Amino acid sequence: MTSPLSKRYGETDAPAIALNSPAIDLMLNHRSVRGYRPDPLPAGALEAIIAAAQSAATSSNLQTWSVVAITDPAVKAECAALSGGQQHIAECPVFLLFLADLARLNRVADRAGLPHAGNDTFEMFLVAAIDAALAAQNAVMAAEILGLSTVYIGAMRNRPEDVARLIGLPQGAAAVFGLCIGYAAEGKGGAVKPRLPQEAVLHHGRYELEKQDAAIERYNHAMAAFNERERVNTTTPWTVHSARRVSGPESLSGRHVLMQALRRMGFLKAE
Numbered sequence: 001m002t003s004p005l006s007k008r009y010g011e012t013d014a015p016a017i018a019l020n021s022p023a024i025d026l027m028l029n030h031r032s033v034r035g036y037r038p039d040p041l042p043a044g045a046l047e048a049i050i051a052a053a054q055s056a057a058t059s060s061n062l063q064t065w066s067v068v069a070i071t072d073p074a075v076k077a078e079c080a081a082l083s084g085g086q087q088h089i090a091e092c093p094v095f096l097l098f099l100a101d102l103a104r105l106n107r108v109a110d111r112a113g114l115p116h117a118g119n120d121t122f123e124m125f126l127v128a129a130i131d132a133a134l135a136a137q138n139a140v141m142a143a144e145i146l147g148l149s150t151v152y153i154g155a156m157r158n159r160p161e162d163v164a165r166l167i168g169l170p171q172g173a174a175a176v177f178g179l180c181i182g183y184a185a186e187g188k189g190g191a192v193k194p195r196l197p198q199e200a201v202l203h204h205g206r207y208e209l210e211k212q213d214a215a216i217e218r219y220n221h222a223m224a225a226f227n228e229r230e231r232v233n234t235t236t237p238w239t240v241h242s243a244r245r246v247s248g249p250e251s252l253s254g255r256h257v258l259m260q261a262l263r264r265m266g267f268l269k270a271e
């Protein structure tokens with residue numbers, strides 16, 4: 001039987017360790033799902049998922065994130081359109097929009113009669129985006145523990161101001177990504193996608209760049225085998241695919257002007 005570590009890295013690059021942790025196995029078994037049954041989440045699941053999300057660490061306990069749960073088919077369809085037509089958003093029963101949320105902290109400061117110019121910095125946008133990401137990953141793990149599937153939607157940053165209008169965001173709040181949640185449709189459960197060998201990612205004491213080349217080359221082979229196994233219609237090596245993703249501003253699906261949009265949305269005014 002293939003171990004969870006071998007599935008994650010391929011047989012040759014799996015770390016030679018014996019793991020006996022159902023919780024870590026669950027993490028190793030993660031896969032994004034892009035096809036959902038219409039069935040709703042069980043009662044209480046959303047609240048349990050959000051409780052897990054709120055249990056993530058949060059910078060200075062500021063809790064500078066929020067989440068908007070969307071179940072209205074018309075609003076999900078609009079989100080799908082804003083993401084360039086990702087139909088899994090319309091299909092899934094619950095679509096979560098994770099927000100970098102400085103609006104609440106601005107209001108807390110206003111009501112306390114205190115200034116909040118610190119929120120106008122890049123640092124505080126980053127704090128809020130990190131908080132949102134940490135919370136969301138706890139949500140993903142909680143969903144998977146409950147037998148649900150997920151996929152993140154970074155494309156919600158393609159047209160951030162349209163997303164903000166759609167869900168009524170005040171100044172100082174922005175959706176940093178979405179998350180589809182639901183039961184995987186028949187045959188759409190996805191597969192464990194290999195990750196880079198640890199040799200490329202884990203550094204001991206000192207960062208090494210050039211030494212990663214061999215591991216990256218092996219990863220090209222692991223991804224090619226994955227694509228063939230899963231009948232992914234591509235022969236493009238991972239290195240070329242990844243380089244193309246950053247080849248120019250136009251390859252960022254409109255997000256190359258994100259900072260200007262964020263300024264109009266009430267962030268980064270001091271920068």
Ligand SMILES: Cc1cc2nc3c(=O)[nH]c(=O)nc-3n(C[C@H](O)[C@H](O)[C@H](O)COP(=O)(O)O)c2cc1C
Binds near residue numbers: 151152190
């Ligand atoms: C922040 C973030 C944004 C993402 N945005 C999208 C997206 O817009 N559409 C999509 O289909 N997958 C999206 N993904 C999923 C990634 O493509 C996926 O995690 C990656 O290919 C690895 O596959 P796996 O999650 O199945 O292991 C996103 C993932 C992250 C973390």
